[in-house]
Amino acid sequence: MEIxxxxxxxxxxxxxxxxxxxxxxxxxxxxxxxVDASNQHILFKPKxxxxxxxxxxxxxxxxxxxxxxxxxxxxxxRFDAISFSDNGVIISETLCDGCQLxxxxxxxxxxxxxxxxxxxxxxxxxxxxxxxxxxxxxGEENSGKLVxxxxxKAKKQAKLHNIDTIIIDGPxxxxxxxxxxxxGTDHVLIVTEPCLSGLIxxxxxxxxxxxxxxxxxxxxxxxxxxxxxxxxxxEWCYKNQLEIVGFIPFDTMIVEAMVxxxxxxxxxxxxxxxxxxxxxxxxxxxxxx
Amino acid sequence: xxxxxxIKIxxxxxxxxxxxxxxxxxLFQSLSMERIPVxxxxxxxxxxxxxxxxxxxxxxxxxxxxxxxxxxxSHCTYCGKCHEYCNYHAIFFLPQSxxxxxxxxxxxxxxxxxxxCKYGAILxxxxxxxxxxxxxxxxxxxxIESRMHTGxxxxxxxxxxxxxxxTDQIIxxxxxxxxxxxxxxxxxxxxxxxxxxTEPTPFGLSNLxxxxxxxxxMEKSFGVIINRAGLGNDEVYNYIKQENIxxxxxxxxxxxxxxxxxxxxxLTEIEPEWKKKFLSLFDTIIKENGNINHxx
Numbered sequence: 001m002e003i004x005x006x007x008x009x010x011x012x013x014x015x016x017x018x019x020x021x022x023x024x025x026x027x028x029x030x031x032x033x034x035v036d037a038s039n040q041h042i043l044f045k046p047k048x049x050x051x052x053x054x055x056x057x058x059x060x061x062x063x064x065x066x067x068x069x070x071x072x073x074x075x076x077x078r079f080d081a082i083s084f085s086d087n088g089v090i091i092s093e094t095l096c097d098g099c100q101l102x103x104x105x106x107x108x109x110x111x112x113x114x115x116x117x118x119x120x121x122x123x124x125x126x127x128x129x130x131x132x133x134x135x136x137x138x139g140e141e142n143s144g145k146l147v148x149x150x151x152x153k154a155k156k157q158a159k160l161h162n163i164d165t166i167i168i169d170g171p172x173x174x175x176x177x178x179x180x181x182x183x184g185t186d187h188v189l190i191v192t193e194p195c196l197s198g199l200i201x202x203x204x205x206x207x208x209x210x211x212x213x214x215x216x217x218x219x220x221x222x223x224x225x226x227x228x229x230x231x232x233x234x235e236w237c238y239k240n241q242l243e244i245v246g247f248i249p250f251d252t253m254i255v256e257a258m259v260x261x262x263x264x265x266x267x268x269x270x271x272x273x274x275x276x277x278x279x280x281x282x283x284x285x286x287x288x289x
Numbered sequence: 290x291x292x293x294x295x296i297k298i299x300x301x302x303x304x305x306x307x308x309x310x311x312x313x314x315x316l317f318q319s320l321s322m323e324r325i326p327v328x329x330x331x332x333x334x335x336x337x338x339x340x341x342x343x344x345x346x347x348x349x350x351x352x353x354x355x356x357x358x359x360x361x362x363s364h365c366t367y368c369g370k371c372h373e374y375c376n377y378h379a380i381f382f383l384p385q386s387x388x389x390x391x392x393x394x395x396x397x398x399x400x401x402x403x404x405x406c407k408y409g410a411i412l413x414x415x416x417x418x419x420x421x422x423x424x425x426x427x428x429x430x431x432x433i434e435s436r437m438h439t440g441x442x443x444x445x446x447x448x449x450x451x452x453x454x455x456t457d458q459i460i461x462x463x464x465x466x467x468x469x470x471x472x473x474x475x476x477x478x479x480x481x482x483x484x485x486x487t488e489p490t491p492f493g494l495s496n497l498x499x500x501x502x503x504x505x506x507m508e509k510s511f512g513v514i515i516n517r518a519g520l521g522n523d524e525v526y527n528y529i530k531q532e533n534i535x536x537x538x539x540x541x542x543x544x545x546x547x548x549x550x551x552x553x554x555x556l557t558e559i560e561p562e563w564k565k566k567f568l569s570l571f572d573t574i575i576k577e578n579g580n581i582n583h584x585x
Contacts, residue, residue, distance in 0.1 A: 008336055010467045011306005015492065036468035037303050037499070039492045058376070078356075078400055094474055099399030100376045138503035141443060142470040172305040172467055173335035176442050195551030197310070197338035204336060208439055225544070226551050252542075255520045258490050 002155075002185040003284065004033075006170035006178055006209070008201030012193045013221040015039050016254050018169035019263035020277045023128050027163050030126065031154035032133035033147045033181040034171040035119075043261050046124040046131040054119040054149060056140045058098040064088045066110035073102035073111065094139055116140065121149055123157065130157040142171070144180030151180070174204045182209055187284055188216045189245070194229035199236060206242060217243045219280050222250040246280025248273055293575050297461045299480035303496025305467035307486045308516035308540065309333075311550055313464035314342045315557045319567035320460065321428045322557070327460040330451050332476040334419060334435040334444035339464055341553045345424035345432055353435075353450045354415035355398035358391050364410035365389060371402035371411060394442060419447035421454050431455075444472050452479055469503045477504065482578045483511040484537060489521035494528060501532065512577055514570075517542040535577055538570050 003021070007014040019040060022030040032040040060081075067088030074082045074089065081095035082102060088110070091102065103111040118137030125131065132153045134146040154166050170181035182188050188209040192202040202218065209216040218237050223230045230247070237244050249272050257267035265274050300313040310333070317329040331339040358371070358380075367389060372382035379395035380402060382388070393416055403411050419437040426432060435451030437444040444466065452475075455461045465476040477483055483504055487497040497513070504511050512535035515525060519542045529536055540546065549556050557564040 007305075009306060009338075010304065011308075036470045037305070037496045039304070039495060042491045042495050076400070076404065078398060094478065097397055097399060098376060099397060099401050101374075101399055101401040101404060104374065104401065105404065136470055138469040138499065138506070139474045140470050141445075142468070142472075143442065173444075174439055175335050175437065175444060179440075193551075196341045196553040197336070198551075200338060200341070201336045204439065211439070226548055229551060252520060255490055258492065259522045261491065 001164060001187070002166040002168065003187045003189060004168040004170050004182045004185040005189045005191060006181060006205055007172055007191045008174060008205035009192070009198050010172035012191045012198060013248070013254070014172070014191045015169055016258065016264065017191050017219065017221065017277065018167055019043050020265045020274070021281060022167045023263040023265045024278065024281055025165060026128055027165070028129040029154045029158045029163050029166045030129065030131045031150050031166060031168045032131070033150050033168050033177070035134035035136040035146045035150065035177065036142050036171060038133045038135055040131065040169055041122070041133055043258065043263065044126040044131060045261065046122070046126040048122050048124045050123040052121045053117050054121055054134065054146050055115045055117040056119055056136070056143070056145065057116050058100070058113040059093050059096045059116050060091045060098070060100065060102050060111050061114050062088055062091055063110050063112065066108050068108055068110070070107070073106055076101050076105050119146055121146065121153065123153055129163055130161055132157060142177045144176035147177045147180035174208050178205070178208060182214055183212055185214060188214050189219055189284065190216065191219050191221050192233060193222045194220065194226040194233060196229070199229065199233050202233065203236070206240065217245045217284065219246045219248065220244060221248045223247040225250050245283040246276050248276045293460055295458050295460070296482065296575065296578065297463060297480045298574060299463040299465050299477050299483045300486060301465035301473060301477065301483055301500065302467060302486045303469055303500040304487070304492055307488050307493060309467070309486050310338055310464055311516070312484065312486050312514055313462050314339055315555055315563065316567050316571060317430070317462050318555045318557045319564045320571060321426065321430045322564060323568065324428070325460065326430065327462065328431045328433060328455045329462045329464065330433045330435070330455050331464050332435055332448045332451055333464055333466045334437040334447045334451070334472070335466060337434050337436050340424060340432060340434055342555050343424070343426050343432060345426050348423040348425050350420050350422040352420055353418045353447045355418050355446055356400065356413040357393050357396045357398060357416040358402050359412045359414050360389055360391060361410045361412055362389070364408050366408055366410070370405040370407070374401040374405035376401065394440070419444070421447070421451050423454070445475050448472055448475050452476070469499050477507065477509060480509065482574050483509050484514055484574065485511055486514045486516055487525055488517045489515055489523070489525045491524070493521070494525045497525065498528065501534065510578055512537040512574070514538045514540065516540045537573055538566065
């Protein structure tokens with residue numbers, strides 16, 4: 001079973017909950033798909049067995065020797081990436097989208113495309129099973145391609161090691177990397193918290209998840225921080241036919257656990273937080289049947 | 290007050306949920322209460338939330354569009370040149386069965402297919418990516434919201450348009466999306482100064498380091514705000530001290546601060562002490578601006 005954990009809004013506790021889920025059983029594959037800010041490896045310090053390069057795309061580069069500064073390429077660029085200089089045109093690495101049109105229109109063959117391959121994917125073992133995670137290089141387009149690779153690798157790892165459960169720690173937002181993190185999974189768990197933005201982002205995330213017809217449920221983290229807003233979220237979920245699988249109380253112990261590089265389940269297995277997380281997990285597995 | 294007109298300040302963080310919007314909205318509010326003209330641009334186009342904190346009147350909304358090709362099959366010779374030119378695999382082509390189709394979701398609107406076609410068989414239409422909405426607030430200041438439609442491949446174009454919408458002469462606060470990928474870079478690109486909001490936890494530190502490395506590459510001046518101070522450990526403090534990074538402000542972890550925010554109320558509006566703190570944060574930013582920290 002593949003469970004994807006997302007949130008819409010950042011900082012609702014998605015990663016802490018994912019880490020807790022990953023330590024509930026002794027045999028899981030944990031896939032950190034928040035490739036823009038992966039964090040699970042900090043807690044679990046996996047033993048790296050494989051490091052793979054990821055080429056996200058290409059960037060155009062001018063050869064100052066051949067460039068005559070004719071400027072033919074400039075108006076063709078729809079990303080405003082090309083500007084004039086004394087040494088021929090300059091293509092901004094940040095703005096270049098890699099479409100290759102400038103290279104195609106250059107009459108002097110002065111532009112070449114170079115692979116942008118600073119991103120990485122790591123595979124290894126950790127104390128509760130296997131772990132795969134991606135690290136996107138700064139400034140890369142988070143197109144979801146690296147997320148797809150991480151997920152493929154996680155599936156292969158699950159098969160290879162005969163593991164049933166894959167836990168996916170997804171990225172915030174609602175864009176491509178989120179879509180890549182949830183498509184084809186068995187269950188999407190949206191972690192929210194009782195604040196106005198939490199509810200609004202929950203709605204946006206649920207819209208995306210439900211549009212793919214994936215079984216979606218909600219976990220309200222820090223539910224006791226604002227009882228009224230928690231009630232609002234409950235009401236909203238009821239109206240939109242989303243099951244709430246659990247209510248996690250607010251406890252600074254979650255931070256203590258993180259500081260000690262442990263999941264809350266490992267740090268304090270009998271705490272109210274851990275009990276609530278275990279129940280939530282049972283609810284998801286029960287639903288599956 | 291020091292010379293500040295037209296400064297663009299980006300509020301960013303690698304990790305989500307560290308308090309970017311909290312800082313951006315409260316800084317905006319504090320300046321507004323002093324009758325200083327300031328614009329807030331919500332660049333978190335995937336999940337824009339800044340508007341929740343203000344009583345505002347919608348002034349205008351416009352669509353952000355991108356060109357996508359339309360193939361006029363009455364002129365198409367099925368030569369496949371456009372398919373070959375497309376670097377995004379957005380033109381599906383089966384030569385044997387003379388089948389050609391644009392996959393709009395994959396198109397980046399670069400226009401290469403248009404250049405490729407020698408038969409005038411490619412036209413373009415506008416495809417909607419999101420909206421830019423201007424809101425005017427009671428104090429005449431402006432909030433600009435970039436909002437991406439669900440299912441769009443990237444928020445970058447919507448973010449760029451939102452930033453362009455702000456007037457250059459006025460102090461502008463940009464509330465960035467999380468992470469350090471494209472959307473973040475585009476929010477930082479035009480900024481004079483970047484405020485990084487973090488929290489004193491291992492996750493906060495790891496994402497802070499990643500963001501600092503990126504900003505140093507971009508040669509931006511920046512400083513750090515530690516939110517939820519008192520939680521976690523000292524490692525973020527050790528790191529910024531060791532790296533000689535300016536600590537701009539500490540916001541203590543207090544349940545009341547969190548619950549004020551969660552209800553959509555601005556701390557600076559109800560606590561004069563906090564308004565003062567955010568105004569002095571602004572003064573510090575103005576003093577620090579241009580002070581590029583190259584030490585590594």
